[in-house]
Amino acid sequence: MIRISDVSKSFVLHNQGSAVIPVMEGASLSVAPGECVALVGNSGAGKSTLMRMIYGNYLAGAGRIMVGDVDVARAEPREILTLRREVLGYVSQFLRVVPRVPTLEVVAEPVLAAGGSAAEGEARARELLARLNIPERLWSLSPTTFSGGEQQRVNIARGFAHGFPALLLDEPTASLDATNRAVVLELIEEAKARGAAIIGIFHDAEAREAVCDREIDVSGFTPARAA
Amino acid sequence: MTPLLSVQGVTKHYGARLGCGDVNFDLWPGEVMGIVGESGSGKSTLLSCLSGQLAPDAGKVVFDTRADGPRDVLTMSEPERRMLARTDWAFVHQNARDGLRMGVSAGGNVGERLMAVGARNYADIRAQAIDWLGRVEISEDRVDDRPRAFSGGMQQRLQIARNLVTGPRLVFMDEPTGGLDVSVQARLLDLLRGLVREMGLSAVIVTHDLAVVRLLADRLMVMKGGRVVETGLTDQVLDDPQHGYTQLLVSSVLQV
Numbered sequence: 001m002i003r004i005s006d007v008s009k010s011f012v013l014h015n016q017g018s019a020v021i022p023v024m025e026g027a028s029l030s031v032a033p034g035e036c037v038a039l040v041g042n043s044g045a046g047k048s049t050l051m052r053m054i055y056g057n058y059l060a061g062a063g064r065i066m067v068g069d070v071d072v073a074r075a076e077p078r079e080i081l082t083l084r085r086e087v088l089g090y091v092s093q094f095l096r097v098v099p100r101v102p103t104l105e106v107v108a109e110p111v112l113a114a115g116g117s118a119a120e121g122e123a124r125a126r127e128l129l130a131r132l133n134i135p136e137r138l139w140s141l142s143p144t145t146f147s148g149g150e151q152q153r154v155n156i157a158r159g160f161a162h163g164f165p166a167l168l169l170d171e172p173t174a175s176l177d178a179t180n181r182a183v184v185l186e187l188i189e190e191a192k193a194r195g196a197a198i199i200g201i202f203h204d205a206e207a208r209e210a211v212c213d214r215e216i217d218v219s220g221f222t223p224a225r226a227a
Numbered sequence: 228m229t230p231l232l233s234v235q236g237v238t239k240h241y242g243a244r245l246g247c248g249d250v251n252f253d254l255w256p257g258e259v260m261g262i263v264g265e266s267g268s269g270k271s272t273l274l275s276c277l278s279g280q281l282a283p284d285a286g287k288v289v290f291d292t293r294a295d296g297p298r299d300v301l302t303m304s305e306p307e308r309r310m311l312a313r314t315d316w317a318f319v320h321q322n323a324r325d326g327l328r329m330g331v332s333a334g335g336n337v338g339e340r341l342m343a344v345g346a347r348n349y350a351d352i353r354a355q356a357i358d359w360l361g362r363v364e365i366s367e368d369r370v371d372d373r374p375r376a377f378s379g380g381m382q383q384r385l386q387i388a389r390n391l392v393t394g395p396r397l398v399f400m401d402e403p404t405g406g407l408d409v410s411v412q413a414r415l416l417d418l419l420r421g422l423v424r425e426m427g428l429s430a431v432i433v434t435h436d437l438a439v440v441r442l443l444a445d446r447l448m449v450m451k452g453g454r455v456v457e458t459g460l461t462d463q464v465l466d467d468p469q470h471g472y473t474q475l476l477v478s479s480v481l482q483v
Contacts, residue, residue, distance in 0.1 A: 014471025015478070056460060058467040077446045077460045078255055098420055098442050099413035112424075 001166050001197035002054065003030040007063030007073070008223075009046075009053060023049055027063070027221035033165070036188060036198040038212040041219040047201045050218055051168050054199065055090045056080040067166055085113045090168045091159030095143060095151045103129065103146075103154055104139045110162040121161070128157035131183050149175050160187050167191060169200035173207045185210050229291050231256045231397060231429045237276050237286035245453035246272035250286070252448060252458065256396070259423060259430045261444030261461060263437060263476070269453035270433040271401055277431065278318055278399045279308050290315070290397070313343050317390035321402035323382035327374045327389065333360060334370040336389045344393050359388040363418060380411035384418065391422060398430040404439055416442055437480055441465060449473045 007027040013019045024046050031037045039047040052058040053072070054065055060073040070083050084090075089110070097106050107128060108121030116124075129139055132153040138146065143154045152175055159167070169188070173181045181204075188211045191198060202208040208215070230253035239246035247269035254260055262270045275281035277288055279300055288300045292311065300308060312318075320326040327336055337356035338346075346352050357367050363384035365377075374382050383403065390398065403419065404412040420443060423430060432444060440447055440461055447464040449457040449472065457470040468474045 011467075012469075013474065015475050052466070057462050059459075059463060059469065077458075077463075078258070080460055081258075081445055096441075098417050100417045 001031060001033045001068065002199065003064070003066040004028055004050075004054070005064045007050075007053060007060050007065060007221075009049060009058065009061045022223040024053075024061075024218075024221050025223040027218070029216050031166075031197040031199055033195040033197050034192050035214070036192055036200060036212045038208045038215045039199060039201050040208075040215050040217050041222075045217075045219040045222055047218050048170060050221070051090075051170060051199065051201065055088065055168055056084070085110075086115075087164060088166045088168070089159055089162065089164035091156055091170060091172050093152075093170050093174065095155040095158075097143060099144050100142050102140045103134070103143045106143060106154060107157045107161050110158060114162045116162070124161050125157065128160060129154075131187075132157050133180060133183070149177070149180075152176065153180060156184055156187070160191065163191075163194060163196070165196055167196050167198045169198060169202075171201055171203060173202065173204045181207065228255070229297060230254055230289075231258075231291050232277070232431075233287075233289040233297070234277060235287040235289070237273065237283045237288065239272055239276055239281065239283045245269070247276065247283075247450070247453045250455055252455075254397075254429050254431065256429055257427050258446065259428075259432065259444045261440030261447045262431065262433045262450060263435060263440055263447065264450035265435065265476075268450040270450050272453075273450070274399055274401055274431065274433050278316065279312060280318075313340070314393060315396050317393075317395040317398045319383075319386055319390055319398060319400040319403050321405045323374070323379070323386045326386040327382060329375055330373065332371045332373055333365065333377070333385055336374065336385060337392050340389055340393050355392060356388075359392045360385070362422075363388045364414070380407050380415065383407060383411075383415060387415075387418070387422075391426070391428075394426065396429060398428055400430060400432045400434075402434050402436075403432065404436065405434070412439075419443060437465060437477065449476065 005028045009024040010020050010022040027050055039050060041047055049058060053060045056072045063073060065072040067083060067088050070079055072080060104122065104125050107125035111121035111124050134150060134153055143151055156172055172184050176184060185207060232254040234250055234252050237250045238248050250273055264270050276283040289297045290300050291297050334353060334356040337359050338352040341352050341355060357370055360370060365381060365384060374385055377385060404415055434440060444461045447459060447461040448455055451472045457464060457473045464473060465477055468477050
């Protein structure tokens with residue numbers, strides 16, 4: 001479902017003496033439907049960079065990033081937007097929402113964006129918020145005033161609302177208590193069972209072992225630093 | 228599928244000075260495009276050229292009309308362009324006073340647009356006006372007040388109601404949240420985003436506020452000195468800017 005071949009990336013800092021910082025070279029991996037692959041490596045090895053490139057958030061310098069039949073490294077913005085609506089989901093570490101929108105609508109939005117009805121979206125949002133132990137009295141409020149852990153759970157609910165065939169998870173269990181962590185791991189298992197291809201970053205080793213089928217060490221893709 | 232708006236090589240000079248140069252992009256149905264850049268970068272000039280308020284020196288602005296398919300707006304006759312501006316386009320000005328009739332009641336401001344496209348039944352017009360005032364969160368008991376008696380945020384919401392009541396397909400917005408305080412901005416952003424999604428609108432939004440484009444725009448175009456220096460998905464341009472000017476722009480935003 002996700003096939004990456006020979007992807008490289010450098011950052012050019014035009015306002016800092018045009019410094020060129022190569023961050024990735026020859027990255028290749030593939031993930032089959034129903035499989036969950038963990039990206040591992042030290043901080044700064046490029047796990048998030050690789051994930052952001054797959055999502056089209058960072059531009060790839062070279063190589064191919066196939067998600068389904070779209071090459072994210074070359075696709076038009078319009079094609080990436082469609083891919084993100086229908087095929088490729090991303091659970092980031094931070095929730096970014098329009099102020100004042102109620103939590104229920106924030107979670108239901110991906111269902112509507114993918115073409116689901118308002119009723120479907122609401123039903124799915126209610127189910128996920130309840131499973132993730134967000135008290136019902138908060139559902140009609142905007143999540144902007146929620147605690148960090150609550151925001152993270154709303155973000156996860158939103159990420160799992162639509163049944164994306166491919167999912168990117170950036171530290172989905174960070175800052176969660178044991179109960180909610182177990183719920184998130186269940187959600188990941190369910191996504192795998194329905195055939196989603198998943199790439200995740202998990203600093204939580206137990207969580208990683210529980211749901212991931214393989215590990216890929218991204219430090220293998222780090223360019224050799226000229227000393 | 229054809230683009231709703233296809234902009235090809237649009238160039239405008241003010242004397243020897245470049246207003247905007249060789250701008251090209253396609254806007255697809257349902258897409259929101261943001262244009263950012265500092266003051267004087269040509270964003271507003273471009274918006275005026277696209278919306279038929281200013282004649283560019285060169286280029287084409289092809290709009291996919293309901294009746295005849297894609298047509299160059301710049302070569303249309305004036306009455307045709309005016310009709311299009313009333314039925315298919317909307318223009319939300321930065322300053323609500325530029326987009327409203329200040330001496331006419333709030334209901335009249337909304338109703339006038341309906342009458343311009345042929346509505347004649349007073350009761351229907353009033354009912355639709357009240358419905359739209361409700362959608363932009365202006366209560367029914369203010370329908371007979373003049374916009375002069377409204378706050379800045381309310382005036383802006385009234386301007387949006389006046390513009391969207393005829394069900395346009397393309398909305399041009401020039402700094403729609405400029406000059407409003409942040410709590411009012413948030414309310415307006417929420418409103419705009421809801422309307423864009425419900426009505427399937429396409430929009431071109433000019434602003435210098437990067438937070439506004441991140442929340443509203445699917446795609447982003449960065450202008451400097453009349454030229455487009457970078458385009459792409461909004462989050463990609465903001466998170467991984469390629470051009471030196473965009474990097475400067477993004478890194479200059481104060482973190483809250």
